[in-house]
Amino acid sequence: MINVNNITFRYGDRVALNGVSFDVSAGEAFALLGPNGSGKTTLFRILSTLLAPQGGHAFIDGLDVFRDRVAVRSRMGVVFQSPSLDIHLTVRENLVHAGHLYGLAGASLSDRVRESLDAVKLTQRANDRVKTLSGGMKRRVELAKCLLHHPRVLILDEPSTGLDPRARDEFWTLLNEARVQRNTTILVTTHLMDEAEDCDRVAIFDRGSLVACDSPTALRHRIGGDCVTVDCADSVALSNEIAKRFADSKCALVNGTVRIESDNAARLASDLLREFGDRVRTLTIGHPTLHDVFIHETGHRFDDDIAEVGK
Amino acid sequence: MNGSEAPQAESRIFVPAYSLARREITRFLRQRGRIIGAVGTPLIFWLLFGGGIGSSFKVEQLGESYLEYSYPGAIASILLFTAIFSMISIIDDRSEGFMQGVLVAPVSRVAIVVGKVAGASVLAVGQAAVFLLLAPVAGLRLGPLEIAATFGAMVLVSVAVCGLGFWMAWRMESTQGFHAVMNVVLMPMLALSGAFFPMSGASMAIVWLMRLNPMTYGVSLIRSALLGKSVDEATGLSAVTGLAVTVGFMLIMVGVSIRAASRETRHALA
CATH class of the missing domain: 3.40.50.300 (P-loop containing nucleotide triphosphate hydrolases)
Incomplete structure (x- = not known):
């Protein structure tokens, strides 16, 4: 049509x-x-x-x-x-x-x-x-x-x-x-x-x-499974370490947080807490949303552009 | 990808034009401020100028009062002001208002011009008609013939200035731009139309500007009609000349408006 x-x-x-x-x-x-x-x-x-x-x-x-x-x-x-x-x-x-x-x-x-x-x-x-x-x-x-x-x-x-x-x-x-x-x-x-x-x-x-x-x-299925988002002080260093430690998961830095896509988010979360628990400020497990899809496809957050365009 | 002409065969003219004109009138009647502004402003100026300037102002060869001299000009001002007020709305309407819905409807662009200009002209002539009741104050005695001729002249002049307003407003992207045009183009057009002072006594340059100004012929036509004379003694223009130039001005303005409205946009408005 x-x-x-x-x-x-x-x-x-x-x-x-x-x-x-x-x-x-x-x-x-x-x-x-x-x-x-x-x-x-x-x-x-x-x-x-x-x-x-x-x-x-x-x-x-x-x-x-x-x-x-x-x-x-x-x-x-x-x-x-x-x-x-x-x-x-x-x-x-x-x-x-x-x-x-x-x-x-x-x-x-x-x-x-x-x-x-x-x-x-x-x-x-x-x-x-x-x-x-x-x-x-x-x-x-x-x-x-x-x-x-x-x-x-x-x-x-x-x-x-x-x-x-x-x-x-x-x-x-x-x-x-x-x-x-x-x-x-x-x-x-x-x-x-x-x-x-x-x-x-x-x-x-x-x-x-x-x-x-x-x-x-x-x-949403394009993203492996669920998403784990970690908020921490030294996100760059942590994201590198996580990527090294969990080689099979997709790890990305998004606006100061570390975002990991995983088929088994619950296990990943407990592993993360065990390994890096002292450095994690907050940890969130979420089913993928269209926002996650947007980040997955573009590599940046949805509202990044809004600030750039300056409405 | 060139802008203009594409088949417009199916698009409608009459009913949409009627509907647009009617909307213009309904809207006006529901906004009291506009009624006061459109009749009030020229009325106040006419009376103040007439009283103030009138005593120090001699229209040499005519021996008429300033109130009488400037009466046709006051009518022309009402027509012009109403046209401006009606057309200025096009600018905002088109990018974020009522006109958006009209532009995506299967309506001929001719209908948009005709509807808008017809609606505004009815308003303009209607308000000028109210003002016509004050003719005795100006010392004018109007017979049926003068009244009929004056109405005819007012219709022609108002369609012309509404066309002018439409053409300018359509090309504008902001109302601020329109205000600038109003001060630089429309106000001088009115001032140099013989509405407030006659050609005789003006400098050569001004006289030429007045002769080139189509409004001069409109004001002169209205004056001839009011006085029921075939020659306007204030300008020396015959009513036939005034009529011919005003009709020509009107046709050109409506024509360029239709052309402007039919051109498709290649840039975003909003």
């Missing part, structure tokens, strides 16, 4: 996207996961038809997002990170306006507005001005607005921005209901691990490149 084929984009000297390719099939929920500045927002703008790629092609439902952009637009719903509602209008007025843009009018538009409001559970607030709604409700109106024309593909840019965990869960529940109902394909950009975790497949971005793309489970 979505095919991204060797897309490149640069801002002056800075490469934002470096030959990115992947496919998303119909009805799939697909996450673009990456820190700020990893290129996922640039890719989002290309897919949303607002930015022309400088190299490569992207297709939605078999149509080129640049050459056939008008046809692509009518098949796609786009939820932006920053609100695109008019806060001075009521919820209904916003939806009616959006319907007009997608060629809906009259009775069929009224039906669609009713259906959409019902889908996001905001029928009661239809006649309230958008500025009186909570952040979570506003997001739901954005969603309703993008579902009006029954898009085949829904793309969302950081949809959880500014939402508390409960509002985020509610939003995802509604999104998944809508997805199941019409087999809508969903592509979402996010920097939140657990948001990506809930998707069928995740594409991990780092500095303009796609570093991994698979289901969350398969991605």
Whole structure:
């Protein structure tokens, strides 16, 4: 349903996207996961038809997002990170306006507005001005607005921005209901691990490149087994010693902590404590998370880039 | 990968344009501050200038009061201010607001220009119409013919300045940039339009700038319409000249706006 084929984009000297390719099939929920500045927002703008790629092609439902952009637009719903509602209008007025843009009018538009409001559970607030709604409700109106024309593909840019965990869960529940109902394909950009975790497949971005793309489970399986993280004073020396002592485990220095991947983390942990117990400040055993996968694939922590970009 | 033209066959014009125009008007009516600002500012300036400068200011050959002289200019100011206020919102709207949703909809870029300009023009003419009620204060007696002609002139001028505002706002990346353009381009355009002082008595350079300024012809057209004369004595321009230049200005501004809006972006906005 979505095919991204060797897309490149640069801002002056800075490469934002470096030959990115992947496919998303119909009805799939697909996450673009990456820190700020990893290129996922640039890719989002290309897919949303607002930015022309400088190299490569992207297709939605078999149509080129640049050459056939008008046809692509009518098949796609786009939820932006920053609100695109008019806060001075009521919820209904916003939806009616959006319907007009997608060629809906009259009775069929009224039906669609009713259906959409019902889908996001905001029928009661239809006649309230958008500025009186909570952040979570506003997001739901954005969603309703993008579902009006029954898009085949829904793309969302950081949809959880500014939402508390409960509002985020509610939003995802509604999104998944809508997805199941019409087999809508969903592509979402996010920097939140657990948001990506809930998707069928995740594409991990780092500095303009796609570093991994698979289901969350398969991605986690790329890491031997569990992870042991050791916090200590002399991490460089300790990591060398551990690497020497436990030659079969994968040992890495990550931001002042020693991180070891192992098939049997519990035994490794007790061995470590026996050998180096006096030097260990804290020791954590964890099942691999997408964050561990990110470190495994890129060699640095997820939030490193945020400081670098300096938002 | 060259920017512009791609098939736009399916994209819609009429309903989206109507919807955008209507949104512009609804929004305006719900923001009282804007109503006060758009009519109030020119009204205050007109009365203050009229009272203050008027006594030391002689419009030589005409023998009219300054309030009367500057009345058409005050109307043109209302039209221009409303256009600026309506169009400035485009800048933020496009990178992080309402316009994002419009740009990803299957809507012709022509509809965006037409809808936005039509909506803003209705607001501009509506506010100027309120101001028209003060014509007797300026010592003008308007018959039905003058009123009809004035409305026609106001519509043409407002579509032209809204087109100008759209074109400038669309090319801007920040509202600060727009403020700069406003001070460097729009304000001088108004000042040198004959709205506040006539050509006669100005230095040669200023006279030439005024002659090159399309707003001069708009103000002159409004003045001719208000007075019901075929020649505007303050500038010596005939109503036909004023009409021709204003229509030309309007068509060019709407045209360049459509062209600007149809060009696809190759750089990120946000």
